[in-house]
Amino acid sequence: MRQVVMLLAFIAAGVLCGRMLFDQAAPHVAMRLAVIKLASSAESDAAAQGAENFSPYNRFLHAPMIDETSRQIVRPAPDLVYSVCLVNFEEQSGARISAPPSDDYASMSVYAMNSDNILTINSLDPRWRSDGLELLLLRADTGRLPDMDRDMIAPVKGARAIVLQRRILRSPGGFAAIDAARQLTVCETF
């Protein structure tokens, strides 16, 4: 009897461990899978276009108009135009995100690899609307921060992040102008 009780307690401990492990691991796994999926898709597209030495990291990847063939991310919005930057500055000091002022709504969101939404700003914010947007992604343990608006600095643990750019597509005919505008946005390491 005592052995049965001990065995059941052992199994219960395993189940509890599994539940706790899931909570810790799920966000990281979900984000890693998203990066793998997006990077793989970008590499395939680049290869199909004959691009050589293409890296899907540290550059904005501009998705085409969302339609019924879009299968990368669940519940994509056909009224939005998406661009994503898979940031990796493990070998560098940080990453810089910049965008010119926008006539229409655009947003820039930074997500940590544990899925936390670290920072979001939209183009109606005076800090973007006036002179354009500049965000810095720095290691979370960076001691001395540059002399700029602290709200424009995203602390990133592990030097990896996903930056997602969204723009409202008010009509299909507006896609060309939006596409031209987002080509001017920059995601680069330094």
Add this chain to the structure above:
Amino acid sequence: MRVMRTIASLLVLFVLATAAGMFWRASELRGMSERVEVGPWVTDPDIGAPSASPALRARVALNGLLAMSRQEAIYYNAETDSDGAPLRGDCRYLVQGSDPPARWWSITLYGQDGYLLRNGQGRHSLSADTVSRPYVRDDGKGPWDIYIGPDGPPDDKAWDWVSSRGAEAFALTLRLYGPEPSVMNDVGSPVLPTIRVLGCEAAR
């Protein structure tokens, strides 16, 4: 030798128990949310927030990866009509509302798999820019009707139509971008569209 075998068996048992715990937690979180219901619409105010606890992060990762915080956008999902019946691809519905309290909004139809339907129409959503309004108020907003069904609305109805052709069941997502402070502070406060079933036989 016998000791080694016992240790190995216990190890396998622990791994299986851990795996069972992980599957249990995943299925629990997939349906779990701090649900706020507004008629047939449901939202989770924690989606997109800078999360604090591991449990909340795990829930957000499963149910709203890469979503924005409610200060920027609020997402309402409907899988039933206003009477609580599941949304079906062979039924006809009228989504009636007025511009919600936000700078911009859209309503999008998704299949059961969470992707846009191959409905042959090429349209899957309507927004503040594309919906037809019979009249507008001084603030530029006004009421509208969106017809959802496998075939178009009756000829005498000037309703915007989003086709549900090809869906056995479907869901609607209402996105509010730039929500007004009253909605940011209480996601259950806005008046949201009703979803009324018109019938489930073949149209016309």
